[in-house]
Amino acid sequence: MKVFWTLEPPERRNLLILFASGLLFWTCMGSLLPTLPLYVQHVGGTDRQVGIVMGAFAIGLLLFRPWLGKLADRRSRKLVLLLGAFVAAIAPFGYLFVQSIPLLIAIRAFHGIAIAAFTTGYTALVVDLSPIGQRGELIGYMSLVTPIGIALGPAIGGLLQAGAGYDRLFLFAAALGISSYFGLGLIKEARKLKSQERLEKLDISGQAQVKSIWKILTDPALVIPSLVLLLVGFGFGALSTFVPLYVAAAKVDLNAGWFYTATAISSFSVRVFIGRASDRYGRGLFITASILCYCVAMLMLWQAKSAIGFLLAGLIEGAGLGTLLPMMVALLSDRSSPLERGRVFAICISGFDLGAAIAAPAFGSLAQYIGYANIFAVCTGLVTLALLIFITSGSKDLAHSLRFALGQEKDMYAFQEIRSFGTGDI
Known part of the structure; x- marks a missing residue:
């Protein structure tokens, strides 16, 4: 945590406010994860309708991400953050007053905009405020808001729903969103960051030129990470949707909630350390290790026959x-x-969202033919493919890619300043 005290006071203040607001936001979102499906059933929804309502979240998430990214670049990171917190604050009121399944689908799709906006603005602002040489470390620390919020939110939401009912649960979620919104209002965002001004002056070999969406989608430096995230997203979507059903079908004596607790604890633990290490040893080595962890986790789930097997898979998946x-x-x-x-x-991160969104309906259709265990066999293959793609195509050619993936070479696609100096700010 010493890195925070090396920053200028305004940057340090902004990051601390951002962390607190992010924690409130993710606790708000997490509080509805275990309770909203039950609410849809409570108002008369069938199992199929529960899946449709919950899956509608991806509509707002995927449709609005590109536009929100453009807004964050052209207008303000803070504006996009505020939009995400605003949606998170008002969507629970929709659940509070609506009991029609079609309207719940619409509200859930609207709710997806919250994640699209908040994660886009949050990530971009954290990176803007981070010195290059300590970027990985700060990203690692600041990303802790997600596992902490997702760990706290479901526990609080479940207890509140059981003890006080759905009305107070939705009011509580709205209050968290409102608190996050007002917290974000305290962030002081410069009209143009110093890093942007200097980058525009340097225009390193033309690299500072803004790419169109088409160029982003066809740029090998960006499309390979996107493809890797897409394939891993399939595994994440299958894991998020089918582990509880798989545990029940396998007649394993395990509350599936403990599986997700194991993943959250593991995810939290590795984030404390990996950011700083990646600044020293490079991103490639840690991306390779993370995909390998995912491969092992999917393989273990495929073969899981006991509570210990599921929990170990959860720990490895969380680390990945x-x-x-x-x-x-x-x-x-x-x-x-x-x-x-x-x-x-x-x-690029929409690749992960897309994989996770497609996984539930795609694997749900297969489950009746191949069973839950074999879903994770398919996922093992997809994640292994992601590993092969990254190792062989993560840099400019096969030789560079292999060395980069094993931490033996700097990123050849990175901006020249980053490759040359490795530390310091732009």
């Missing part, structure tokens, strides 16, 4: 995801300028 997402954010920030960073994050 807790490493992969911060490292991918750091990698994408190394490969993009502040002038386009919001769009790059929005578009």
Whole structure:
């Protein structure tokens, strides 16, 4: 945590406010994870309708991410953050007053905008405020808000729903969103960050030029991370949807909630350490290790026959995801300028969102034919493919890619200043 005291007071203040607001936001979102499906059933929804309502979240998430990324670049990171917190604050009122399934689907789709906006603005602003040489470390620390919030939120939400009912649960979630919104209002965002001004002056070999969406989608430096995130996203979506059903079908004496607790603890633990290490040893080594962890976790779930097997798989999956997402954010920030960073994050990280969104209906259709265990066999193959793609195509050619993936070479796609100096600020 010493890195925070090396920052200028305004940057340190902004990051601390951002962390507190992020924690409130993710606790708000987490409080509805275990309770909203029960609410849909409570108002008369079938199992199929529960799936549709919960899956509608991806509509707002995927449709609005690119536009929000563009808004973050052209207008303000803070504006996009405020929009995300605002949606998180008002969506619970929709659940409070609506009991029609079609309207719940619409509200859930609207609610997806909250994640799209908040994660895009949060990530871009954290990177903007982080010195290059300590970027991975700060991203690792600041990303802790997600596992902490997702660990606290469901526990609080479940207890509140059981003890006080749905009305007070939704009011509590709204209060958290409102608190996050007002907290974000205290952030003082400069009209143009110093890093942006200097980058525009340097225009390192033309790298500071803003790419169109099409160029982002076809740039090998960005499309390979996006493809890796897409394939891993399938595994995450399958894990999020089918582990409880798999545990029940396998007749294992385990509350599936403990599986997700194990993943949250593991994810939290690795984020404390990996950011700083990646600043020293490079992003490639840790991305390789994280995908390998995911491969092992999917393989273990495929073969799981006991509570210990499921819990170990959860711990390894948490370590993989807790490493992969911060490292991918750091990698994408190394490969993009502040002038386009919001769009790059929005578009590339949408790969993970898309994989997770497709996984539930795609694997749900297969489950009746191949069983839950074999879903994770398919996921093992997809994540292994992601590992092979990163190892062979993560840099400019096969030789560079292998060395980068094993931590033996700097990122050849990173901005020249980052490759040359490795520390210091732009």
